[in-house]
Amino acid sequence: xxxxxxxxxxxxxxxxxxxxxxxxxxxxxxxxxxxxxxxxxxxxxxxxxxxxxxxxxxxxxxxxxxxxxxxxxxxxxxxxxxxxxxxxxxxxxxxxxxxxxxxxxxxxxxxxxxxxxxxxxxxxxxxxxxxxxxxxxxxxxxxxxxxxxxxxxxxxxxxxxxxxxxxxxxxxxxxxxxxxxx
Amino acid sequence: xxxxxxxxxxxxxxxxxxxxxxxxxxxxxxxxxxxxxxxxxxxxxxxxxxxxxxxxxxxxxxxxxxxxxxxxxxxxxxxxxxxxxxxxxxxxxxxxxxxxxxxxxxxxxxxxxxxxxxxxxxxxxxxxxxxxxxxxxxxxxxxxxxxxxxxxxxxxxxxxxxxxxxxxxxxxxxxxxxxxxxxxxxxxxxxxxxxxxxxxxxxxxxxxxxxx
Numbered sequence: 001x002x003x004x005x006x007x008x009x010x011x012x013x014x015x016x017x018x019x020x021x022x023x024x025x026x027x028x029x030x031x032x033x034x035x036x037x038x039x040x041x042x043x044x045x046x047x048x049x050x051x052x053x054x055x056x057x058x059x060x061x062x063x064x065x066x067x068x069x070x071x072x073x074x075x076x077x078x079x080x081x082x083x084x085x086x087x088x089x090x091x092x093x094x095x096x097x098x099x100x101x102x103x104x105x106x107x108x109x110x111x112x113x114x115x116x117x118x119x120x121x122x123x124x125x126x127x128x129x130x131x132x133x134x135x136x137x138x139x140x141x142x143x144x145x146x147x148x149x150x151x152x153x154x155x156x157x158x159x160x161x162x163x164x165x166x167x168x169x170x171x172x173x174x175x176x177x178x179x180x181x182x
Numbered sequence: 183x184x185x186x187x188x189x190x191x192x193x194x195x196x197x198x199x200x201x202x203x204x205x206x207x208x209x210x211x212x213x214x215x216x217x218x219x220x221x222x223x224x225x226x227x228x229x230x231x232x233x234x235x236x237x238x239x240x241x242x243x244x245x246x247x248x249x250x251x252x253x254x255x256x257x258x259x260x261x262x263x264x265x266x267x268x269x270x271x272x273x274x275x276x277x278x279x280x281x282x283x284x285x286x287x288x289x290x291x292x293x294x295x296x297x298x299x300x301x302x303x304x305x306x307x308x309x310x311x312x313x314x315x316x317x318x319x320x321x322x323x324x325x326x327x328x329x330x331x332x333x334x335x336x337x338x339x340x341x342x343x344x345x346x347x348x349x350x351x352x353x354x355x356x357x358x359x360x361x362x363x364x365x366x367x368x369x370x371x372x373x374x375x376x377x378x379x380x381x382x383x384x385x386x387x388x389x390x391x392x393x394x
Contacts, residue, residue: 051371055363128370131231181226181359181375 034148035167036158045172048179052125063114070107136175208388223380229282230369236278237360237374242269243387256392273347280340288339307331315345318359324351
């Protein structure tokens with residue numbers, strides 16, 4: 001009987017020891033894994049950022065083209081007004097002045113709208129990129145067992161990180177493959 | 183003797199592979215199950231900032247079935263051929279937008295300040311959604327010919343947008359990337375890649391027994 005109790009006690013203590021060991025391994029394994037990502041490099045080398053910037057620039061160029069044509073129209077009327085004064089054609093001068101004021105107003109209005117729209121587009125582009133990258137970092141951390149990934153920003157909030165803990169390249173590859181729908 | 187055995191084996195293997203790649207399904211339920219199984223590569227999903235985006239490739243057979251047998255069990259051969267012709271020149275996807283698993287909101291109302299913004303979003307989703315969607319095939323950008331938001335009368339938190347492209351615009355036997363350039367939910371440019379092999383492997387839907 002004593003032997004049986006002894007065996008049960010042995011098995012129980014073995015089970016508790018194994019449980020504690022597994023628990024300890026889990027604690028020292030996944031949950032302590034910490035990495036750092038250099039946000040500036042990640043954002044600028046991210047394909048999504050490159051594509052969005054290209055699109056933004058194309059849009060800006062189209063708007064600038066429209067603005068340039070209004071500006072050259074103003075330049076042309078101004079030259080005509082100078083000729084009107086030299087030739088003393090006051091009636092035409094008055095008409096050209098009216099046209100000039102009208103187009104000048106359109107030009108200012110257009111510039112204002114473009115600036116507003118550009119700001120909106122820029123904000124939208126940036127928040128889209130940041131949201132996508134945040135999602136990628138979260139997904140990468142979960143898939144690779146990281147309990148924390150610290151984002152090092154332009155403020156250099158992480159002053160030193162060992163190469164092994166710098167995950168920028170790995171996360172960049174991961175984010176680019178996610179972006180490409182793979 | 184040895185050589186003939188090898189030829190027979192090779193022939194059998196070829197036949198087996200051919201029959202596997204040209205499989206056919208007669209049960210519509212099984213067909214839908216095949217299309218919905220992410221392992222078959224015809225459904226792609228991602229989440230950004232609480233928004234879930236799911237893109238599903240809809241083969242023509244699926245649409246022909248829905249169109250032809252929505253109201254009747256069987257159909258006349260001529261009518262069936264007409265319906266099939268209607269879909270033969272199109273490639274269709276469905277984009278489903280909604281909250282991800284951690285959120286609960288109506289996608290048409292999220293992050294809006296007032297009714298004006300809601301009205302603007304509904305108008306964009308209903309009538310201008312094509313501006314935000316394209317396909318990338320072999321480096322070429324293709325615009326949709328039709329986009330339509332399915333009306334659910336507020337019964338679901340998600341919205342389905344059916345997107346149709348002209349089949350002739352799409353290079354055959356190439357990977358297809360469905361691109362959603364989001365301007366409404368701050369999720370950025372989202373790409374969903376559909377592998378040419380997954381598209382080629384879609385079984386045909388056998389309509390035989392339902393056509394008179």
